Amino acid sequence: MSHEELADVLAKVLKKRGAVLRGDFVLSSGRRSSVYIDMRRLLGDESSYTVALDLLLEAGAQELARSSAVIGVATGGLPWAAMLALRLSKPLGYVRPERKGHGTGSQVEGEPPRGRVVVVDDVATTGSSIASSVEVLRNSGYTVTTALVLVDRGEGARELLASMGVRLVSVATLESILKALDRNPA
Numbered sequence: 001m002s003h004e005e006l007a008d009v010l011a012k013v014l015k016k017r018g019a020v021l022r023g024d025f026v027l028s029s030g031r032r033s034s035v036y037i038d039m040r041r042l043l044g045d046e047s048s049y050t051v052a053l054d055l056l057l058e059a060g061a062q063e064l065a066r067s068s069a070v071i072g073v074a075t076g077g078l079p080w081a082a083m084l085a086l087r088l089s090k091p092l093g094y095v096r097p098e099r100k101g102h103g104t105g106s107q108v109e110g111e112p113p114r115g116r117v118v119v120v121d122d123v124a125t126t127g128s129s130i131a132s133s134v135e136v137l138r139n140s141g142y143t144v145t146t147a148l149v150l151v152d153r154g155e156g157a158r159e160l161l162a163s164m165g166v167r168l169v170s171v172a173t174l175e176s177i178l179k180a181l182d183r184n185p186a
């Protein structure tokens, strides 16, 4: 599929699930935005998450094929990482935003074998959530060169991750989704 087609298909399921919200939202970074993509709404409908999963598999095909495991950024990235790992029969892990305060005290969960892993999140805005996970993973002995997301909001994530040697692969940008919604208003 072309970039435009990927954006069209993702925009369609986001619209179906009422996941493109307009208002005044505070983002994870503390920034404000008049548009919020609530990716979690895709999870509540199996045909919608299946479409989104297939888009992730298509956009990240090369990098996923070369990876030894799929690692989710908790919490938004975890369901997508889990579904990808299951589809690809690959080990799964996830990174907590903070080390667990009791029990094992772990920050990387799952103990997938050390190797080249793909980091998965639902949305990238500033990229700081993915960047923190990449640092934690590298400190734990994993190799990370690719991050895969459904939506890149185009607010610095690509540049931040590139400065760390990580390529951001996305199904669509926020701009392309908004254009797709304009193209297909019905």
Ligand SMILES: O=P(O)(O)OC[C@H]1O[C@H](OP(=O)(O)OP(=O)(O)O)[C@H](O)[C@@H]1O
Residues within 6 Å of the ligand: 028, 029, 073, 074, 075, 076, 077, 121, 122, 123, 124, 125, 126, 127, 128, 129, 130, 157
């Ligand atoms: O690129 P960034 O500026 O870091 O923003 C994107 C992050 O924000 C959201 O997570 P959130 O912090 O809302 O936590 P959650 O996934 O646990 O809901 C989203 O799932 C990304 O992880």
Ligand SMILES: O=C(O)c1cc(=O)[nH]c(=O)[nH]1
Residues within 6 Å of the ligand: 026, 027, 028, 029, 035, 036, 037, 038, 039, 076, 123, 124, 125, 126, 153
């Ligand atoms: O930056 C964020 O926190 C963010 C933006 C967005 O559109 N959707 C989301 O789930 N998180």
